[in-house]
Amino acid sequence: MPHVDPAHLVELALGNDVTHDDVGALQHLAACGRCREELHLMTRVVMAARGVEEPDLPSAPPAHVWQRITQGLSEPDEPTSPAPADEGRHPHTASATPHRDRPRTHGRRTAGAALGLLAGAAAVRWWRKR
Known part of the structure; x- marks a missing residue:
């Protein structure tokens, strides 16, 4: 069966x-x-x-959060130059590139998280209306 x-x-x-x-x-x-x-x-x-009630739903983030997301998305990625080869270092070790020279991905991660939260809130709201 x-x-x-x-x-x-x-x-x-x-x-x-x-x-x-x-x-x-x-x-x-x-x-x-x-x-x-x-x-x-x-x-x-x-x-x-x-059993979801109004207080359980996520609230809209403050305006400064959206400003940071917009700023992070509008800033161009900084080009990175390859790290100089270190003959004494193992090829699989972490790069010694300083944080400021790495590409900016924090804004994209924040935007992705915010979009995920919004999608979840929309799904819960849709579910409650049914």
């Missing part, structure tokens, strides 16, 4: 209307620990998402 389709498990976890297709799925769940555990985990996620 094949495992229950993950999309079907999601529907069961959400508690959507039971159809005639669910009888076979429920019989499989009674016999299959793997699918039963997957349904249990999905049900926990659904319960946690339904």
